[in-house]
Amino acid sequence: MFDFIKENLINFNYPNYSRELNNKVDESELTDEWRRILDKVFNLYACKPKFEDFDIFGPNSVFEDPIVTATNKKEIEAQFMMMPLVLPKGVTNHFNILSISDEELVLDMNHDFFTAVLYLPVNIRSRMSIRVKDGKVISIKDQWYYFNILKSKDGLVGFIWETARRMNGVTMPHIARLLVNLPK
Numbered sequence: 001m002f003d004f005i006k007e008n009l010i011n012f013n014y015p016n017y018s019r020e021l022n023n024k025v026d027e028s029e030l031t032d033e034w035r036r037i038l039d040k041v042f043n044l045y046a047c048k049p050k051f052e053d054f055d056i057f058g059p060n061s062v063f064e065d066p067i068v069t070a071t072n073k074k075e076i077e078a079q080f081m082m083m084p085l086v087l088p089k090g091v092t093n094h095f096n097i098l099s100i101s102d103e104e105l106v107l108d109m110n111h112d113f114f115t116a117v118l119y120l121p122v123n124i125r126s127r128m129s130i131r132v133k134d135g136k137v138i139s140i141k142d143q144w145y146y147f148n149i150l151k152s153k154d155g156l157v158g159f160i161w162e163t164a165r166r167m168n169g170v171t172m173p174h175i176a177r178l179l180v181n182l183p184k
Contacts, residue, residue, distance in 0.1 A: 024108075025097040034105055037130065037137060045111060047090040049080045058136035065126075065142040087113040087122070098127070105130045 030038070040053040054077050063070040063079065070076045083090075093110040100106075107128045112121050124144055131139045 025100050027097065029100060030097070033132075033135065034100070037132065038105075041128075041130065041140070042092055044080045044083075045090050045092055047084045047087050047113070049077075049083070051077075054080075056137045058133070058138055061137055062139040063142075064140070066144050086116055088116050088119075089114040103132055105132075 037056050040056050043049065043053050054073065057073045057076055059073050060071070061073055061076060063076045068079055070079050091112045093112060095110070096108040098106040098108055107130075108125075109128055110123070110125045112123050114121055126142050126144045128143075129139075129141045130137060
């Protein structure tokens, strides 16, 4: 069983993105619109969400990471509003812009999150892709470097994992309304 997990879930071979990092884009190339969006995204990842941070999302925005698939603004709000209950503090250690266009921004990011139970640090390095249309974020895909996302095509375990990620997105708004003050 551990071999399956080692081969399919955990990527022990750290990906070599040094060539991309050498060709990274300078921050001065960010437009004011991208700066506004990044400020709000970084505020969400700092585990300090405010309702005005969610105005960057369109009604049918999608957020995806290895733990959740949220397919609309309400599900995204619930995920980030619940995050401080589990991870009370988040720090973005650094980020590099790998590519930028009018519609998409790709970042290499390094975050430290601190758990609520023992305040232990959890370091997550990821590649984040933010897609925008008409000034609204339509998707954020956060791919962790050490964790491969299983899909239904990966058999029963992949199907269960994908279903659990989606159920997390669907049920969290209902749980969040009970635990935090979310508007309906």
